[in-house]
Amino acid sequence: MGLRKEKRIFTTIAYHGFIWIFGFFMMYPVLWLIASSFKDEAEIFQKSYSLIPSSLKFDNYMQGWKGFGGISFGTFFKNSFVIVILSTIGQVASSALVAYGFARIKFVGQRVLFACMIITMLLPSQVLMIPQYILFSRLGWVNSFRPLVVPSYFGYPFFIFLMMQFMEGIPRELDEAARIDGCNQWGIFFRILLPLIRPAMITSAIFSFYWKWQDFFGPLLYLKKPNLYPVSLALKMFSDPAAVTDWGAMFAMSTLSLVPVFIIFVMCQKYIVEGISTTGLKG
Amino acid sequence: MAKKWSVLLIAMALMTSFALFGCSNADDTSSKDNASAGTGTTDTSQSSDNEKVTMRITWWGSQTRHDQTLKVLEMFQEKYPNITFEPEFTAWDGYWEKIATEAAAGSLPDVWQQDYQYIAQYANKGLLLDMQPYVDNGKLDLTNVDQNSIAGGIINDKLYGINLGNNSLCMIYDPEIFKQAGVAEPTPDLTWEDYVNTVKTIHEKTGLYGDENIPGNYFHGLNHYIRQHGPEYDLYSEDGTKLGYDNDKWFEEFFSMELDLVKTGAIPLPEIRNEIKTPEEGLVVSKKAAMVGAINSNQIVAVANAAGRPLKMTLLPKAKDQVREGQYIKPSMFFSISQDTKYPDQAVAFVDYFINDIEANKVMMAERGVPISSKVREALTPSLPDAQKQMFDYVDLVIENSSPIGPPQPAGHAEIDKLLKSLEEQICYEQITPADAAIKFREEANKILAQNAQ
Amino acid sequence: MVNIQTVKDKRKGINKSGYNNLAGYAFISPWLIGFIIFTVFPMLLALYFSFTEYDVLSTPKWIGLENYRNMFTSDDRFRTALSVTFQYVFTAIPLRLIFALFIAMLFVKNRKLVPLYRTIYYLPSIIGGSVAVAVMWRQLFGADGALNGVLSALGLLDKQISWIGNPDTSLWTLILLAVWQFGSPMLIFLAGLKQIPSSYYESASIDGANGIQQFVKITLPMLTPIILFNLVMQVISGFMAFTESYIITQGGPFDRTLFYALYLFQQGFQFYNMGYACALAWVLLLIMGVFTAIIFKTSNYWVYSESKGE
Incomplete structure (x- = not known):
């Protein structure tokens, strides 16, 4: 009984672990996009693959929302x-x-x-x-x-x-x-x-x-x-x-x-x- | 039973489609006839000056251009209250697909932004209005414009596009890196040999790339190099049916030089260059290269903005034994008017306003390149920001060191451009020797041009 | 063909064929009308263009089979495009389908967190065609991208390489992009898996079948109509792949990522050889037609149909 339970816990951990590791690769580009949307111009290309913007600014959103003409x-x-x-x-x-x-x-x-x-x-x-x-x-x-x-x-x-x-x-x-x-x-x-x-x-x-x-x-x-x-x-x-x-x-x-x-x-x-x-x- | 049904169905479908296509075809030919009959004549009877008219105008560009152009349209409409413009603005991406589709359906906009790569193709099919008659009758005022600035829009002696700004290829460099490497800054007399030494030294001393790209890039660089070797030589022949140079040695020399620079690491492999899609991604901006050797002069504004530090501009290298200048003044883009427009007078009035009106040009601040009217240039000069000032000075420098522009790019150019780029990349990865590439280019390019000339 | 097989089966109980014809056409009429109005005409026009020299800007000129002859005798890029496309279809599509089915199997049970997982794994598929994807892929596989960042931190990178731009790797990054976006077949598999009545599994469990046996005996056969669908549609979409190379590589370097649909687009809209582009399109249609026909023909042997009624 205990063995079976251990086995179940192990499969559960393996299942979730596997999904999260792969899941990170799935999410990375999307997270990158979201992070970039908060970065200012210089930061986007300098620390390009960082997922954490140095500050949470909504300037880009305000600027972008204005649209064109x-x-x-x-x-x-x-x-x-x-x-x-x-x-x-x-x-x-x-x-x-x-x-x-x-x-x-x-x-x-x-x-x-x-x-x-x-x-x-x-x-x-x-x-x-x-x-x-x-x-x-x-x-x-x-x-x-x-x-x-x-x-x-x-x-x-x-x-x-x-x-x-x-x-x-x-x-x-x-x-x-x-x-x-x-x-x-x-x-x-x-x-x-x-x-x-x-x-x-x-x-x-x-x-x-x-x-x-x-x-x-x-x-x-x-x-x-x-x-x-x-x-x-x-x-x-x-x-x-x-x-x-x-x-x-x-x-x-x-x-x-x-x-x-x-x-x-x-x-x-x-x-x-x-x-x-x-x-x-x-x- | 099933067969009978399907036969019936197919017959029905055929009928519908031929009914539709039949009329589309008929319309196409009739509009063509009108077009050829109307060429060169100005039909003023149709539209009087007070008539309310609505016209379509299309351009591609950036946010800045959209905002500025819309403002200018507004100012124009205040002046001409009877003319309303329906602006259609898009990005460069997709612009030509949209124009081609509209051309196919016979619904091109009245006024539209035109590019040097395409103008001959559209003009030769009778889709563009010849504006020369309007210049002659004074409705389109080019008195303050020198011939060099108009030349690019002339095809078979007819004026199919009005240049919206003068441009020329340039090399933009970072003087700071030159200083670090202990290399003298380029002068207008820089030769190809000097250039090669300069970029190699910079690379050895600093570990950076000497240049982001070969000067002028594969296409314009080769063209530049060929032009330097004789007044009659150009990449394309005058009539656009074959290549315009006869000595494959120049091709070989030019790309051997590039291969040498790539192998020494003085300029990056194509895979690095191809990643650069917009000025701010450039290697000069990110301080990875000392120079960007293949860029249009109006882009200095974008590059300087992105770099946020002083950059300088210089001419492309000269050949030691050059017969003529390779450098030339190029129209950045045009306004063309469609042959089918119902309101040619009003369309011309707008183009005239766009290039001559000082207030309008103050709004645009030479965003499309150096204005062609000397009066406008004079009026703008005092208030120019640094980067624009540099651009004006550079274009003046080019005028002193240039020869007239070659023939417009013929039908088939897009395909040849792809071919040349592919060969250049194969050379850089040593899949083909420059000598073999020269022969292959001649063969295939001539085939493409001949096919398109039919 | 499954459906056609079904149709062929003379079913007892249905002999009111007049009523059925009427009802059948009534049900398919939306498509039929749309087909005649919006599709047949453009298709026939495209067929007509394929026999002409048509530069978009002037009226087409009839040249008979010239376009087709050129394609097979003197067009190297046509051959390149075909081989690139075949490479892509035969690697990206099987990988994508296997991956999609595998992940769908993992996500079919309604455990805790599973809805979240499904969303995460679907995410890549919703940024597919956006402008951002080109920039993003460069951020990952470009010279200064994340992959190189990791490799150089591990000391595995001896020189700057752009995985997207390098002739040896560029096609593989596009294949990876395609596999990464396995969301749509995954979703279809999920829906298909959920359609399998749970009672089947219950009775199998009672009979003592283990997970693998259940998968082979129940899941796979019950899923075959959906597998057929995904296979057909993915093969078609593989042959028609366009956006990735259009926005990321433009077919370069030297045509190493020249997808067939991109070549066709270049011919039509960039080189203004619309007649030739149409001929290319019809040849592609024939190639895909052969593949689809093969898949449908063999489907009689491997697709299980609940509605066949044994």
């Missing part, structure tokens, strides 16, 4: 939130619908269409930038959030495929049972599958939020007025190869820009791991 980071953050929240809702909701269609209903042309969807993921986005720009400028959507938001409501292959794979793990007997209870396809989707793929949807939401949040080329092309710029685009404006960069301000705003992504992750992760194992589902 009279447009503060308040505006950039607001724009980011509008774009990202609208897109995330659209991507997750539409992808769940489509995933159900592909995973659970047998219809004509399914194979071909599924293959088409996979193929669309294989073409590098760089060559689609110009054709898409031509399309959206012809629709008159340039200088609005529409080119960045509207396509999100038409499903996103990565998430569709992800949710399909999660639906694979759910026994079809459930569908059959629901059908016998008088559910139609919509009912099966909405009442049975949707709650069960919640972890996949939350995962998708985290990714969607993050990808849209840090997207650079989309806003660069479609949003021309600086008061429409999101944070990702604004952050690039700190640095110019020919002029002095306000590194402190850049690090401060970079740090700040990670906060929403971080919060979303912290809020959502518990839903991912709550998962369906708590529902006591049996195959």
Whole structure:
């Protein structure tokens, strides 16, 4: 008994020790970024890898928040939130619908269409930038959030495929049972599958939020007025190869820009791991 | 059944896309026709002076530039209340991708900041407005501007860009380190041999790098070296369809010198230099090198700011037996006006204001390089801060020690620049000899230029 | 293909095919409409450009297969880019997946502190594309970086080396960066692990299976749909890797980190050879198509599907 207990304590220590050692390497760059955001200009490059700023000054934050040309980071953050929240809702909701269609209903042309969807993921986005720009400028959507938001409501292959794979793990007997209870396809989707793929949807939401949040080329092309710029685009404006960069301000705003992504992750992760194992589902 | 569906679907998709592409294509060609028909003529009937107009203006730059330029736009709009500008400002990163995409969709801004690397390419495709007619009719006042400052914007005898500031390559050095090493500070007559001795001595005496980089860097340094060997030589030929020098010996000499300096440790390996992305990361700033030999003169402001101690500027080395000066005055950047603009008169009025108005230039304080108008220069001189004063003096020094600028960088330049950088790095790591690199460069660069000239 | 296999299975109970067609298309209609409007046109346009000489600034000129011919006959950088990309895909992706699965296994149980750990290990993935990552990586692996600081303190560094800029090590720092950012496959694995009904483990425990046996007999097979997903998506993202080399090395030194997507971008947006860039893109599509098809084809033999209904 004692031996077993000792062994357990040992594994626990090994487990946590291992995680903390690796965890330090995981965290170091992020901590470095945060530390740098409090350092003054000279300190950033002189004692570059130190994680402890000599003083805790918020000057960089004040300076950075002012933004560019009279447009503060308040505006950039607001724009980011509008774009990202609208897109995330659209991507997750539409992808769940489509995933159900592909995973659970047998219809004509399914194979071909599924293959088409996979193929669309294989073409590098760089060559689609110009054709898409031509399309959206012809629709008159340039200088609005529409080119960045509207396509999100038409499903996103990565998430569709992800949710399909999660639906694979759910026994079809459930569908059959629901059908016998008088559910139609919509009912099966909405009442049975949707709650069960919640972890996949939350995962998708985290990714969607993050990808849209840090997207650079989309806003660069479609949003021309600086008061429409999101944070990702604004952050690039700190640095110019020919002029002095306000590194402190850049690090401060970079740090700040990670906060929403971080919060979303912290809020959502518990839903991912709550998962369906708590529902006591049996195959 | 499945087949029928998919065939139907693909047909539908094809139809939609060709409908869209068809019209985009048609539009493109028609705008091209307009462009060629309108070249050189000034259409004043469209816009009277009192009409309210809104124009787009784009530039890249730093925070300082954004703030200053916005202020100038405000001042301009006070003077011309009927003109409203929609400013679009970004970082250098991504600027050209954005411009290229807009060009593809036929929606370039009315006025936009232009670079010497790209101007010929955009001008040759008929995307830029020729401003010469406006100079001739007096709407664009260049009376206080010398020809050298205008030359960079002239392509095939047409004026496609107005220089926003004079620049030239320079070497910035830390006199303190020279003193420590007991080496005389460089004079304008410094030769390549002197240079090599200087940086080697500094390295031996102090253990620091003599120079951060080879003077002028791989591209402009080589160009500088070639130019010194004959009035007809330049890296690119006049028409931009082939290389503009015939003797591979110069290439070999230049990069052998670099290899020698790298091997002795007098200048760092490319891996160290490549880490320097902005002026304040430079090795002179961090006191690891005595000199930075490849930098534009307007950057003295940034470097001096970052270093926080007195630095000096000097000319790139001369060749002992040089036939002409390698140094030249270069436009730091331009304003170009799109061929498709609806309001060429108003756009020109703005460019005119931007280069000639004294109050506006006092706001900008030569941030884009030394102003091209002598009147503006005179007005700014008394109030210049030290670093800017140094820059003005340096550009004056260059004017005395320079020859006219070479032909603009042709289509294909970006690719050749990459090629040369790659070869330079291979030389430094001794993956290829300078002699072999010279031959390879000639072959591949000529191929790229020929392809782009088609 | 799992899903297609499912579809192929003639299931009893479903013969109202008319209703199913209608319902199927209704469910996938968002994607289908978006596909036709936003994707098919740009893709076909890109296909058309690949047969032209298109410099972005003027109308494309039809040159047939010239771009493709040049690529395979006279473009050394194309070959370099391919080999760099293959090196990257075959090292970074397996490492990243194994690491992601391993860490996910550690974090699946809701012990104390685990939510914190999950967050810490996910952190690297949320700074991935930001401007700060370039500076940060230089702070770690540059000539004056933290790694050299440690090495010189230990007396192991005889000369200044920039791990990012050195031709022998630069690709490896990018691979390390990719492995370090294993957060997204980890998250997907976590969600997948949690989906495995705990009753399976309970009955296995009763049967006396130990941890390793449970992993091999239950976890792995139940996780195969998710492994398939991660494998396919990571291989695709590996082939399309762009941001790291774009913001950190720009492909240097002498093309040692020239990722395929970066080369394509250079051709399209820096050299203004958009036609050629499009041709490169379609060749990449074919290469990835082959890989994805192989993965899907073999998946019949190793992916377990709960919904196949044995």
